[in-house]
Amino acid sequence: MPDPRNPNVGKLVRCVDNDLGIAKVFDTNRETAILKYFDSPASSSWPQREVQITSLRAVEKLDEQTRVYFFDDDAGFWRMGRVHGQVDHEVFIDLPNKEQTRRHVRDIHVRWNRPIEDPWEHLSARLTETPFFHQARSGLVAHFVQQRAISRGMIALLSSPVSLEPYQIEVVRRVLNDPLQRYLLADEVGLGKTIEAGVILRQHILDKANNHRVLVISPAILTDQWRSELSGRCQVGTEFGHQIKVAAMEDIESWQNEQPSFLVVDEAHQLARGAVEGASEFSRKRFEAVRRLSHPSVCPHLLLLSATPVLRNEQGFLSLLHLLDPAVYDLTDVASFKLRVETRQELADLFAAFTEDQQPFFLEGSLDQLATLFPSDTRLAELLQALRPLLTEDIPGDERSRPLVRKIRTHLSETYRLHRRLLRNRRGGEIADLLPGRKKWVSLPWNDSGLAQAENRLDQWRARAAAAMWGREESAECSALARIFAIFLESLWGDPLAFLACVQSRLGGLWIDTAKDFGMLVDEERRRTIITTPLFADEASQLEQLVELTPILRSFREAALRKMADSVIALLQNELRVVCMTSSPTLADELYHELLLKCPGHVTRHGGDQAQWSERVNAALIPVRGSGSFRYASGLV
Numbered sequence: 001m002p003d004p005r006n007p008n009v010g011k012l013v014r015c016v017d018n019d020l021g022i023a024k025v026f027d028t029n030r031e032t033a034i035l036k037y038f039d040s041p042a043s044s045s046w047p048q049r050e051v052q053i054t055s056l057r058a059v060e061k062l063d064e065q066t067r068v069y070f071f072d073d074d075a076g077f078w079r080m081g082r083v084h085g086q087v088d089h090e091v092f093i094d095l096p097n098k099e100q101t102r103r104h105v106r107d108i109h110v111r112w113n114r115p116i117e118d119p120w121e122h123l124s125a126r127l128t129e130t131p132f133f134h135q136a137r138s139g140l141v142a143h144f145v146q147q148r149a150i151s152r153g154m155i156a157l158l159s160s161p162v163s164l165e166p167y168q169i170e171v172v173r174r175v176l177n178d179p180l181q182r183y184l185l186a187d188e189v190g191l192g193k194t195i196e197a198g199v200i201l202r203q204h205i206l207d208k209a210n211n212h213r214v215l216v217i218s219p220a221i222l223t224d225q226w227r228s229e230l231s232g233r234c235q236v237g238t239e240f241g242h243q244i245k246v247a248a249m250e251d252i253e254s255w256q257n258e259q260p261s262f263l264v265v266d267e268a269h270q271l272a273r274g275a276v277e278g279a280s281e282f283s284r285k286r287f288e289a290v291r292r293l294s295h296p297s298v299c300p301h302l303l304l305l306s307a308t309p310v311l312r313n314e315q316g317f318l319s320l321l322h323l324l325d326p327a328v329y330d331l332t333d334v335a336s337f338k339l340r341v342e343t344r345q346e347l348a349d350l351f352a353a354f355t356e357d358q359q360p361f362f363l364e365g366s367l368d369q370l371a372t373l374f375p376s377d378t379r380l381a382e383l384l385q386a387l388r389p390l391l392t393e394d395i396p397g398d399e400r401s402r403p404l405v406r407k408i409r410t411h412l413s414e415t416y417r418l419h420r421r422l423l424r425n426r427r428g429g430e431i432a433d434l435l436p437g438r439k440k441w442v443s444l445p446w447n448d449s450g451l452a453q454a455e456n457r458l459d460q461w462r463a464r465a466a467a468a469m470w471g472r473e474e475s476a477e478c479s480a481l482a483r484i485f486a487i488f489l490e491s492l493w494g495d496p497l498a499f500l501a502c503v504q505s506r507l508g509g510l511w512i513d514t515a516k517d518f519g520m521l522v523d524e525e526r527r528r529t530i531i532t533t534p535l536f537a538d539e540a541s542q543l544e545q546l547v548e549l550t551p552i553l554r555s556f557r558e559a560a561l562r563k564m565a566d567s568v569i570a571l572l573q574n575e576l577r578v579v580c581m582t583s584s585p586t587l588a589d590e591l592y593h594e595l596l597l598k599c600p601g602h603v604t605r606h607g608g609d610q611a612q613w614s615e616r617v618n619a620a621l622i623p624v625r626g627s628g629s630f631r632y633a634s635g636l637v
Contacts, residue, residue, distance in 0.1 A: 008033070010106040012059040015051045021113035022059055023049070037112035041069060041078035042121035047112070061086050068093060068108045069127070080127045152177075156203035162195060162233040171196045171423050175303075176203055182302045182324045184268070186424040193305045194226065197264050198234035204262045204301060205242050213243045215258050217290070218266035220248035226266065249286070256289040260299050265290060268304035268323075272316030273525075275331055278479040280525040287319070294323050324421045347373065351412060356402045360391040363405070367391075370408075383408045450552035451492070454499070457549065458488055461542045468536035480533040487526055495587045496553035503546050505530050561587075565594040572599060 011025050015035065023035035026048065033056060037047045062068070066083040068091070081093040081101070089105045116122050151157045154176050157169065164172070168191075175183050181200070185193045205212050214236075218226050226246045231237040238244060247255040249270065265271065273279050274287025294302045304320055318337045321329040329337070350373070354366045367384050374380055387404040462485050469478040484506070492499040564580075571578050582588035595603050 012062070012105060012110065013056045014059060015049070015055050016057060017051060017055045018049070019113060020049070022110040023112065024109070025056075028053065037114075038069065038109035039112065039114070040116055040118075040122050040125075041071075041127060042118070042125045062091060062105075062110070066110060068110055070103050070108045078125060078127060154203055156199050156206060156234075159206075160199050160202055160234045162199075164195070164199065165192070168192055168196050168199075172199050172203075174423060175200050180296075181262075181300070182296070182421060184304045184306065184320055184324060184422045186306055186422055188424075189307050193307070194229050194266070195233060197303050197305060198230050198236060200303065201230070201244075201262060201264065202234050202236050205236060205244075208261065212262065213258075213260050214245070214262045214264070215255060215260035215293070216244070216246045216264045216266070217249050217255060218246065219270065220250050222266060223248050252286055252289050256293070258293065260293065262301040262303075263294050263299045264303045264305070265294075265323075266305045268320055269306040269316060271323075272319040275319035275322070276315055278476065280528070283525060291323060291326075295326065321421070347412065351409065354405065354409060354412075356405045360401075363401075364388070364391045370412075380408070380411060383411060450549065450556040451496070454492055454496070454546065454549050454553060457542075457546050458485075458492065461485070461488075461539070461546070464538060464542055465536055468539075477533065480529050481536065483526075483529050484533060487530065495582075496557045497586065500547065500550055500553065502530060503543050506535075507540065507543050507547070561590060561594060564591060565598065568595060569598055572602060 008025050008028050012022055013025055013035065014022060020037055023037045025033055026036045027034045031053055032050050033053050035049045035051060037049065039046055062083045064083055064085065067080065068083060069078055069080050070093075071077075072079045079095065081095040084092040084094045084100065086092065086105075090102050091105055091108055092100065092102045093108075094100055147158055148155060152173070154172065157164065157172065171185065171187075175181050181204075185196060187193045187196070201214055201216075205214065216226055216230075223246050227237065230244070230246075231239065236242055236244060245255070245258065247258075249265075249267070271287050271290055274283035274285070279287075293299055302324060304323060306320065318329060319331060322331050350366055350369055353362065354370075358366075367388060370380065371384055383404060387401060387408065390401040390404070465481045465485070469475070469481065472478055487502055488499060491502050568578050568580060580588075580591065582591060592603065
């Protein structure tokens with residue numbers, strides 16, 4: 001019966017100042033109320049809390065299927081059921097064995113939002129669910145357990161809305177099964193490094209739901225793509241309540257003070273420039289900022305993404321491995337690392353033959369080769385010396401030699417294998433079958449005397465620059481001129497007009513903004529090198545000779561553009577889909593214009609102002625047969 005002196009006693013309420021769930025009012029005064037939270041009928045006393053009256057919210061109606069408890073006076077024990085419905089203060093309850101009853105809301109109890117401390121006492125009071133719920137729930141739990149067993153606990157593989165290929169699953173498995181998750185993902189372009197990293201990030205977030213902080217650093221042009229891929233394909237993003245930040249690599253101030261639990265760096269080879277001798281101040285600052293963030297003592301989890309090969313880029317590759325493991329890969333020991341690269345194939349052959357079951361005669365030969373290959377490795381020399389006396393008897397797999405062979409293999413693997421933390425997949429083998437119907441690259445070679453003239457004159461510029469730097473080969477100015485030559489050569493082979501724009505910029509002309517249109521000198525380091533490096537003696541006349549080639553290079557460029565467009569049209573008429581990548585946005589715009597004139601309705605573009613080009617050529621559209629399509633990609637140098 002309700003207390004006539006205090007009608008609020010016995011009511012079901014919630015307190016907005018805590019998350020303890022539904023309680024009953026035990027007593028009140030003008031400002032506060034004492035609440036009792038129902039834990040279990042087996043408990044001798046129920047928890048109480050004193051709260052402000054203003055924080056209480058009445059539970060007007062219990063939701064259906066809410067589990068409730070009440071004491072059955074007729075039976076003399078507690079019973080449990082689920083709410084079937086409620087009318088005013090009468091609650092209709094479904095009991096086990098299809099029984100039903102109704103109770104006044106003051107006579108029922110709802111457990112608070114805390115787990116039962118002693119389930120055994122609860123069960124001893126015979127407060128169990130009907131088998132119907134147990135059977136339904138146990139089937140679901142069994143299915144979840146089976147899924148977790150199949151995925152080996154990597155539930156991100158199951159919960160990401162993306163279908164992974166076997167080679168991608170293997171990459172994810174390798175990283176997640178390693179307690180030290182610091183790897184360089186170096187799959188070839190287009191094989192899905194971003195998706196692999198996204199699934200790994202999702203698993204990290206699931207494992208550390210309450211204390212994760214993810215930082216993704218990528219070139220500014222790729223930040224939107226990263227956010228889209230992570231959100232749409234991996235269900236990772238701030239909109240899901242995750243602590244994740246995607247920042248532009250160029251904007252150091254926005255991320256250098258972060259404290260991530262997992263760091264991902266895309267296009268990581270761009271960072272390698274900062275560790276090379278003669279790098280710009282900006283590149284060095286960027287590399288040092290990432291090195292501080294990624295140190296194992298600061299951020300234990302690190303993924304670097306890059307498709308740049310190792311050969312002819314040893315110093316840059318060493319800087320990436322240094323980020324992964326500063327203790328093993330010393331930035332100052334470039335010579336030793338180059339030796340690893342040079343000897344890796346020979347070492348791979350030796351490693352494959354140097355096994356525990358190998359004949360002692362062949363093992364002895366391998367010892368001599370290893371000693372010759374690494375003469376300064378004292379640890380290896382000790383192990384080889386200890387093994388040699390045990391190979392006198394021709395007994396393969398002798399129990400005395402096995403442990404030493406294993407130690408030598410481990411030492412070689414940990415010390416000299418370049419790919420200890422490098423995961424790389426290439427097109428070919430099993431992966432080749434995943435890309436059916438593709439013709440890969442279509443080469444369009446051509447020869448032109450104008451381009452050859454430009455190459456000859458550029459080589460003359462190089463020779464004059466080398467002569468001017470005679471005796472100063474180690475100077476900063478000499479290094480800057482070498483970088484300028486590389487920029488000239490890259491632009492000439494990419495787009496002749498880009499080359500002319502760079503030459504004009506070097507002369508101090510007004511083409512510096514035009515060079516940006518061609519995808520050149522967008523990088524601040526290149527821009528500064530071109531403009532601020534002093535001209536060497538007689539350089540101005542050398543550059544003027546290059547500018548004189550403008551009509552010839554323009555003619556060559558127009559002919560090459562027409563040939564490229566005709567080749568694409570021929571492929572389209574064979575009902576193929578063509579992906580065309582150009583060396584500059586300007587060249588891509590002109591190629592798109594040429595193709596739009598000849599095959600309207602079959603050309604789409606990625607980036608740029610499509611409406612502008614459509615208006616220009618709307619009156620000159622020429623229908624072309626064929627059902628293929630052309631996708632345009634701009635700004636890819």
